[in-house]
Amino acid sequence: MDKEKENFIHGVFIDRRSFLKMTAAAAAALGLGSLSWPDSAEAAGKPAVLWLHGQECTGCTESVLSALDPDPRDVILDVVSIRYHETIMAASGYVAEEALEATILEGNYVLVMEGSIPNADDRYLYVAGKPLRITFLEAAQNAAAIIAIGACATYGGINGATVTRGLGVSDLVSGKPIVNLPGCPLKPTWFYGTLLYYLNNGTLPPLDSDLRPLAYFSRKVHQDCPRRFNFMQKNFLTDWNDPAQEGYCLFLKGCKGRWTRSDCSLTLWNEGANTCIKSNAPCAGCTEAVFYDGFSPLYTNGVIKGGMIP
Amino acid sequence: MGTVIVDPVTRIEGHLKITTEVVNGVVTDAHASGTMARGLESLLIGRDTRDAPYVTERVCGVCFGSHGWCSSLAVEAAHGTTELPALARIMRNLIVGACFLHDHPLHFYHLSALDYLDLATLVNYAGTDTYINKIKQLIIDNDAAPLLPRYEPDGFSINDLDTVASAVGHYLDALVMQVKAKRMSALFSGKQPHQASIVPGGVTYLPTAEQIAEFRTMLVEQTDFINNVYIADVVALGTGPICLWQPLTWG
Known part of the structure; x- marks a missing residue:
């Protein structure tokens, strides 16, 4: 594309x-x-x-x-x-x-x-x-x-x-x-x-x-994610302290970008200063109707509520 | 005069009601009631502890940062963490420090100052400031919401033209400065309001050299505003209500 x-x-x-x-x-x-x-x-x-x-x-x-x-x-x-x-x-x-x-x-x-x-x-x-x-x-x-x-x-x-x-x-x-x-x-x-x-x-x-x-x-955070390459390569971040994992996909840290529609990845926040994923923090899915309860716990994707399967 | 109720009390975060008993012009009793409950505390019971800073941060969207930071400290203490890595501590101080630069002037100018200023004085403004002239025209056109209407000015209100014009000018400058302070904090924390990078155990993000340089540049601008404008106004206006029994000269 x-x-x-x-x-x-x-x-x-x-x-x-x-x-x-x-x-x-x-x-x-x-x-x-x-x-x-x-x-x-x-x-x-x-x-x-x-x-x-x-x-x-x-x-x-x-x-x-x-x-x-x-x-x-x-x-x-x-x-x-x-x-x-x-x-x-x-x-x-x-x-x-x-x-x-x-x-x-x-x-x-x-x-x-x-x-x-x-x-x-x-x-x-x-x-x-x-x-x-x-x-x-x-x-x-x-x-x-x-x-x-x-x-x-x-x-x-x-x-x-x-x-x-x-x-x-x-x-x-x-x-x-x-x-x-x-x-x-x-x-x-x-x-x-x-x-x-x-x-x-x-x-x-x-x-x-x-x-x-x-x-x-209309587009999901995941579709425009700057870390999408690492997602496709199955490079998942497990330890924030490991320099080798810099830029890795935050899915295992609870990123809800796959289910979240928003333009965050494209236009960033605070006049283009930064965004959650860019600052190494998982997307919390705050623009979706199921937020907060459907996405809690936020920092893991081990248990996903609301019938969503990765 | 009996019971005087102010509900809603505006220019605060949340919903507040003040009830006072007044006898011969003297307040003899007063009650403050928070008229909103969200139940954020009970929401956290039984949840993953890592969610606590995320939810607690959202107690207040004006002094954001502080609540998420303190909640992280509480979660760390509960897990027996006594000391953070130095880098995490410094990053948190910069993120939350930038929030302080945002919300202390904001509280002073945008949430408090309007109580002490008689804005109608500005109809006599003869200066050249674009925005103050705009406010002057709005007052003349009777279209100055949300700055007017307000309670009738009383003995506590400052109606010296120069002081009011200067304070309103700084009110408007601070409106721009608070935008920039939020951006400063967001450079290291993802977004503001409601940062993303402070998590129990530390901070997720190591900023780039470019971001550190921008933070530093913006800090110089903020420090300049704090030292030369904000502190002077706090000293001048902070003593305002006392003028009823201890007249001060303004301007």
Whole structure:
């Protein structure tokens, strides 16, 4: 297979260098010419965004704010009107609640959901004196589209495995345009690319059966793995201390790349700085619906749950 | 005045509610409640110990690094490991140290400073900073979310134009610096937030000379910001609320 074919994503050929241009590449993979915010949105004011936090660690907010393209200052001031976001908004208490209620009444906003909704008992998460499940369902009712970010908000993630039995957005809401951007955390390119696509086209990008954009989740980490050669040669790393095993396949260390769809191997993380496998750590499979429970224990592939056989 | 409840308390990681009893303008009792539970502790019972740092890391996505690191130390202690290889210790210190460079200024500027600044003061801004002028225009257009609305400014709020403009300018600079600090940490740890390379027993990764050089260059930029901007602001703004009974001169 030649190099070009390896970078075949959702019907578009993209060379490796443009992948590294993070958001510009994210836009390109979705068929957008460049990083541009639609004129219509500008004329009608900045698009409103409600950002709710369920059972979460704020890591996805942090990850969205870990790109330099687009500049985080532009994101907060220029790009969207973030009406409610518990980690960055200046308002607290009733002022925050009023902003939330006013935006829900206004309608036609993009709802970004970070973190899961507890299913075992509403008391696991109360905000402003009521269960977050209720607030979330009210916000979802009037939303134009819902972007679920991170493993928790998409499929439950780690919280789905705890006593709280956290649920993702698509388990609670139907009949709304929903896009899942899983990962623990998600990658900023996925968020900006998807948001751009939606604001430009008024629809969500083409999705797979797990509601993930095909542009980012059509290939497995394993298919583009820089260690694939060693996998084929059956060179498996067993001891991190052995210099002779440098670059060996991490399968025996629990790598879940064979079952995990994501573009991590192609675009790396933190603006091309590194990625889990490149840093000699096994892929944890954080973009898959069965994560975490289905992939635990993470550091061995001796026992594989969920009926998957290597 | 009776009972005053602030729920949600924003600009923290997680969900918090503060209940205070106020008599004649004086707080006589106060309660803090964490209003979210995930059950991460009980999740780990019966699991492979090597999963512990991975799950514990995800306690917080703002001060990531610290939790995974400490959990690794705990697992090592439980397995009777008393000393790590020197290289692993140094690598961990660099990974977690870069996280500190990220989350200490972030806590100060992005999570705390907005409580002490009266942003509406910026409508009188006459300087040339692009971003502050942008904020000024947004305030005039009544479209400054998420920076406004907020609680009504009170005696604790700083409304001296120069101080507010300087602090907001640094708030925006710090927004870029925290991106770079995350990249620094990721060079050695795979990705940030939520690093991959710290595992019980050590660190999986030996960085390339190129990555070490980049880390070093970025460290110089961070140190410059910390020494010349952050520390000065901590000294100036950190004493803010005291001004009610001990007036300070600003600017």
